[in-house]
Amino acid sequence: xxxxxxxxxxxxxxxxxxxxxxxxxxxxxxxxxxxxxxxxxxxxxxxxxxxxxxxxxxxxxxxxxxxxxxxxxxxxxxxxxxxxxxxxxxxxxxxxxxxxxxxxxxxxxxxxxxxxxxxxxxxxxxxxxxxxxxxxxxxxxxxxxxxxxxxxxxxxxxxxxxxxxxxxxxxxxxxxxxxxxxxxxxxxxxxxxxxxxxxxxxxxxxxxxxxxxxxxxxxxxxxxxxxxxxxxxxxxxxxxxxxxxxxxxxxxxxxxxxxxxxxxxxxxxxxxxxxxxxxxxxxxxxxxxxxxxxxxxxxxxxxxxxxxxxxxxxxxxxxxxxxxxxxxxxxxxxxxxxxxxxxxxxxxxxxxxxxxxxxxxxxxxxxxxxxxxxxxxxxxxxxxxxxxxxxxxxxxxxxxxxxxxxxxxxxxxxxxxxxxxxxxxxxxxxxxxxxxxxxxxxxxxxxxxxxxxxxxxxxxxxxxxxxxxxxxxxxxxxxxxxxxxxxxxxxxxxxxxxxxxxx
Amino acid sequence: xxxxxxxxxxxxxxxxxxxxxxxxxxxxxxxxxxxxxxxxxxxxxxxxxxxxxxxxxxxxxxxxxxxxxxxxxxxxxxxxxxxxxxxxxxxxxxxxxxxxxxxxxxxxxxxxxxxxxxxxxxxxxxxxxxxxxxxxxxxxxxxxxxxxxxxxxxxxxxxxxxxxxxxxxxxxxxxxxxxxxxxxxxxxxxxxxxxxxxxxxxx
Numbered sequence: 272x273x274x275x276x277x278x279x280x281x282x283x284x285x286x287x288x289x290x291x292x293x294x295x296x297x298x299x300x301x302x303x304x305x306x307x308x309x310x311x312x313x314x315x316x317x318x319x320x321x322x323x324x325x326x327x328x329x330x331x332x333x334x335x336x337x338x339x340x341x342x343x344x345x346x347x348x349x350x351x352x353x354x355x356x357x358x359x360x361x362x363x364x365x366x367x368x369x370x371x372x373x374x375x376x377x378x379x380x381x382x383x384x385x386x387x388x389x390x391x392x393x394x395x396x397x398x399x400x401x402x403x404x405x406x407x408x409x410x411x412x413x414x415x416x417x418x419x420x421x422x423x424x425x426x427x428x429x430x431x432x433x434x435x436x437x438x439x440x441x442x443x444x445x446x447x448x449x450x451x452x453x454x455x456x457x458x459x460x461x462x463x464x465x466x467x468x469x470x471x472x473x474x475x476x477x478x479x480x481x482x483x484x485x486x487x488x489x490x491x492x493x494x495x496x497x498x499x500x501x502x503x504x505x506x507x508x509x510x511x512x513x514x515x516x517x518x519x520x521x522x523x524x525x526x527x528x529x530x531x532x533x534x535x536x537x538x539x540x541x542x543x544x545x546x547x548x549x550x551x552x553x554x555x556x557x558x559x560x561x562x563x564x565x566x567x568x569x570x571x572x573x574x575x576x577x578x579x580x581x582x583x584x585x586x587x588x589x590x591x592x593x594x595x596x597x598x599x600x601x602x603x604x605x606x607x608x609x610x611x612x613x614x615x616x617x618x619x620x621x622x623x624x625x626x627x628x629x630x631x632x633x634x635x636x637x638x639x640x641x642x643x644x645x646x647x648x649x650x651x652x653x654x655x656x657x658x659x660x661x662x663x664x665x666x667x668x669x670x671x672x673x674x675x676x677x678x679x680x681x682x683x684x685x686x687x688x689x690x691x692x693x694x695x696x697x698x699x700x701x702x703x704x705x706x707x708x709x710x711x712x713x714x715x716x717x718x719x720x721x722x723x724x725x726x727x728x729x730x731x732x733x734x735x736x737x738x739x740x741x742x743x744x745x746x747x748x749x750x751x752x753x754x755x756x757x758x759x760x761x762x763x764x765x766x767x768x769x770x771x772x773x774x
Numbered sequence: 775x776x777x778x779x780x781x782x783x784x785x786x787x788x789x790x791x792x793x794x795x796x797x798x799x800x801x802x803x804x805x806x807x808x809x810x811x812x813x814x815x816x817x818x819x820x821x822x823x824x825x826x827x828x829x830x831x832x833x834x835x836x837x838x839x840x841x842x843x844x845x846x847x848x849x850x851x852x853x854x855x856x857x858x859x860x861x862x863x864x865x866x867x868x869x870x871x872x873x874x875x876x877x878x879x880x881x882x883x884x885x886x887x888x889x890x891x892x893x894x895x896x897x898x899x900x901x902x903x904x905x906x907x908x909x910x911x912x913x914x915x916x917x918x919x920x921x922x923x924x925x926x927x928x929x930x931x932x933x934x935x936x937x938x939x940x941x942x943x944x945x946x947x948x949x950x951x952x953x954x955x956x957x958x959x960x961x962x963x964x965x966x967x968x969x970x971x972x973x974x975x976x977x
Contacts, residue, residue, distance in 0.1 A: 405928075
């Protein structure tokens with residue numbers, strides 16, 4: 272092999288079109304050096320379209336294949352030299368240790384042994400040296416041949432080859448827009464974005480809340496926490512879109528009027544951070560780190576009207592059903608509880624259903640808009656499954672393994688599909704067809720795990736917030752203009768019938 | 775005023791509870807660490823959780839034998855530790871070691887009255903431990919190759935080794951990182967859980 276390298280070396284030496292080793296640097300090299308080290312200090316304004324400039328240090332090399340400076344030196348092999356080409360089988364560290372250590376001192380004195388034994392007994396409660404270690408013989412066969420431990424497959428799901436899409440709807444693989452979200456807290460259990468019916472996307476970045484107007488692109492800073500070290504842990508818009516509920520790490524639930532940019536209420540009833548919020552008309556429900564859920568009637572002074580105790584760990588998923596009859600809650604204790612809107616006969620709220628099948632924290636909770644009583648839930652890293660339930664019968668209608676932590680699920684109002692947000696390793700959004708549970712599309716782009724999803728009021732765009740400090744807007748549920756016209760026609764036909772009957 | 779239906783914990787009852795915990799705990803570890811294919815597990819309800827247990831008849835039989843023997847030894851208070859060793863089939867190297875230390879209150883053998891602790895409280899504690907075992911998958915290193923498991927039981931030195939059991943070495947991990955999990959107690963037996971895994975050689 273060495274002769275080929277020598278030949279290559281010779282050729283390299285004889286070529287004349289290689290760059291001169293010690294020449295002054297070319298202009299493009301000088302530019303690279305200038306802008307390379309340290310990013311330019313552009314004002315860190317949140318949600319401005321991110322600067323996606325290409326790194327200028329990766330300029331293509333001029334010589335085909337070889338980089339100019341290395342031609343002269345002999346190629347080095349890892350750790351080897353010409354006497355011993357390959358040192359990988361040598362235990363250099365061990366050899367060094369054995370050579371340099373002092374001779375072993377004479378056998379430990381009996382008192383030292385006694386002392387060690389005493390320590391062992393104290394620590395372990397028994398003398399481990401003296402214990403007998405037994406195993407039952409006749410251990411059953413290992414897993415059948417050909418079974419590869421698929422944890423690696425489980426956790427580093429490679430991209431699935433393009434699934435045959437029968438529905439020829441075009442879903443753009445790139446996001447419509449990318450917004451900067453600096454300082455967004457990378458905490459799986461928080462719910463930091465929500466999109467209002469007035470088309471404002473509210474985003475909580477550490478201790479501030481910003482509103483982004485989808486139509487105009489305008490950004491407003493709504494609020495900033497006054498106390499130090501307090502951060503925002505959840506956001507939720509009221510249905511009408513004029514009030515925003517804000518949950519904080521200091522256990523407060525605040526209500527803000529966005530028109531006047533004023534705080535209307537500061538409701539304190541929890542003692543731990545409020546990680547999840549959900550509105551049901553004038554009732555605001557909040558879930559806290561202790562696992563308690565409080566109902567607040569925002570119209571009255573005594574706002575805390577009910578407590579639901581069904582979780583023993585943080586409530587990270589909380590959603591009222593669209594008809595307001597049930598409240599679904601998911602917690603870090605891997606449970607999903609479905610609560611009725613009214614108390615039972617004993618005066619207490621008890622869940623009508625409790626689902627224990629998830630093996631991980633349940634943050635993704637979503638109600639189906641076109642089928643009553645159907646709920647979708649997704650589990651965290653230890654679980655990775657999406658489950659669809661009928662909350663009346665308690666049956667699990669479908670399960671699918673998503674191979675990755677599920678942080679959020681949203682149903683589409685325009686198509687019979689739902690979208691889920693994921694973490695390691697792909698950080699992708701997956702669109703699934705319901706009820707067949709087949710993958711329609713996978714949207715890639717985020718470089719760190721997705722934390723939250725929100726849907727635009729027209730149902731065409733999904734916003735994803737991720738730990739890579741960006742918000743990406745995906746136009747994945749755009750209505751086909753023809754179908755849109757049909758829908759509008761159907762609606763207008765209804766109205767004309769009504770008009771006919773009113774004479 | 776405790777009604778007669780309130781049953782305290784007896785030594786036998788405690789031994790059963792702990793042996794049962796080991797059975798479900800070992801099943802959970804085998805499922806979560808991918809020792810056996812996930813399709814060979816089925817879901818059951820226990821401790822208010824959905825747990826996965828194996829359907830493989832040979833494996834079930836083996837685990838039952840171990841559980842039964844554990845029950846007896848727990849009753850006699852002569853078992854100190856149960857270890858689940860996970861090693862690579864190819865290289866034989868020990869990659870993970872789940873260690874359950876058992877502390878037994880030997881005075882329970884003498885006084886025959888049941889101890890005061892509700893089943894529910896013990897169940898809640900066991901539930902926390904099992905959930906923690908499931909959650910460890912979020913930080914334990916990936917097991918890249920096919921692995922086999924081994925069950926080691928540390929007993930008193932003077933115990934007569936029963937038929938079908940053999941002596942073994944401790945199978946420690948050379949360079950390990952250890953994480954202590956929650957413990958639970960029945961007031962007679964206390965179980966401390968700990969998992970040791972091979973430190974990643976790549977910094």
